[in-house]
Amino acid sequence: MGPSPSARHPSAPELTHLQGPCPLGLHQEPRAGSRAHPHLSPQPLSPSLQVPASSWPSPPGWSPQAGDPRPELVALRARTRLWFEQTQARRLGAEGELPAWFHGFISRRDTEQLLQDQPPGCFLVRFSESTVGFVLSYR
Numbered sequence: 013m014g015p016s017p018s019a020r021h022p023s024a025p026e027l028t029h030l031q032g033p034c035p036l037g038l039h040q041e042p043r044a045g046s047r048a049h050p051h052l053s054p055q056p057l058s059p060s061l062q063v064p065a066s067s068w069p070s071p072p073g074w075s076p077q078a079g080d081p082r083p084e085l086v087a088l089r090a091r092t093r094l095w096f097e098q099t100q101a102r103r104l105g106a107e108g109e110l111p112a113w114f115h116g117f118i119s120r121r122d123t124e125q126l127l128q129d130q131p132p133g134c135f136l137v138r139f140s141e142s143t144v145g146f147v148l149s150y151r
Contacts, residue, residue, distance in 0.1 A: 085141075089117060092144045113137055120149075127151045 104110055115123070115138045123138060127149060135150035 088142075088144070089139075092117075092139050095144045096139075111137075120147075123147075123149045 101110075104114060110116075113136050115126075115136045118126075118136075118138045120141065123136065126136065127134060128151075130151050132151055135148060138147050138149065139145070140147050
């Protein structure tokens with residue numbers, strides 16, 4: 013099967029409660045015609061993402077790699093992190109928690125590997141590798 017489709021969006025998406033989690037912190041879109049189950053609740057976030065509201069966590073994958081040969085990538089990540097902290101973090105997480113489906117700085121290749129064995133409807137959101145903004149990747 014080919015690579016998973018991606019759609020770029022320059023600002024934070026409207027967030028909705030989705031039915032049931034996928035493995036690996038990925039989430040699955042409810043199928044058309046299915047009814048939401050009120051007893052289902054979002055999967056709790058890992059303790060490493062639970063911090064006081066006054067100190068937002070660094071987006072996943074933020075740690076710059078030593079000796080990164082592409083200074084433009086380092087600069088883009090710095091701009092993205094600033095944009096995220098100033099305009100998006102509070103919209104994505106309550107009290108400093110980030111959603112499990114948000115994977116931060118993860119490459120398209122790594123994203124495709126995570127999604128390849130997941131059921132249709134699973135998705136994750138990550139930062140773009142080419143511009144400041146988000147990418148929605150799904151299967």
